C-alpha cells in the first residue's frame with residue numbers, strides 16, 4: 761500500500777500571486793520552484809509534514825494544467841501517493857481495469873519516478889503514483 765500522500769497538486773493561474781498566500785497566511789515556506797518542460801508547468805513546493813503542496817502554473821494553454829484551468833478553473837488538480845514498486849503497482853492497476861496515462865514510470869519534479877492514472881477510472885481524481893529512486 762502507499763506509504764503516504766507524497767503531494768497534492770494544485771492548479772493556479774500564477775505562482776507569483778499564489779505563493780504569498782501559502783507563505784503569509786498559512787505560514788509555509790516555498791523551498792523550490794522548478795520548471796518541468798515535458799509537463800508544460802512551472803511548480804512551487806511547500807512541505808506540510810511528510811506531504812508536500814505542489815502549486816502548478818501552466819506554461820502552455822494546450823498543456824494538461826492549462827486545459828484544466830480553462831475547463832474547471834483553479835483548484836486541486838491531482839493527488840500523488842508515494843509507493844514502492846511503482847511498475848508492479850501500474851501492472852496491477854491495469855490488470856484491474858484502471859486506465860493508465862503512463863504504462864511505465866517517467867521522470868517528474870524532484871527526480872521522482874512518476875505515473876498517472878486516468879481520472880475517468882479513479883472516481884474523478886487524477887491520481888499520480890510516485891517512487892523515490894534513491895530509496
Ligand code: CMX
Nearest residue numbers: 769796799824827828837838861868869876879884885886
Ligand atoms: N482531474 C480530474 N479530471 C480531469 C483532470 C484532472 N486533473 N484533467 C482533465 N480531467 C477530465 C476533464 O474534465 C475531461 O472530462 P469530461 O470528458 O467529462 O469533460 C476529461 O478528463 C478529459 O479532459 P481533457 O481536458 O480533454 O484533457 P485530456 O484528455 O487531453 O487530458 C489528462 C486529461 C488527465 C489525460 C491529462 O491532463 C494528463 O495526461 N495528465 C497527466 C499529466 C499532468 O497532469 N501533468 C501536470 C502535473 C505534472 C507534475 O506534477 O509535475
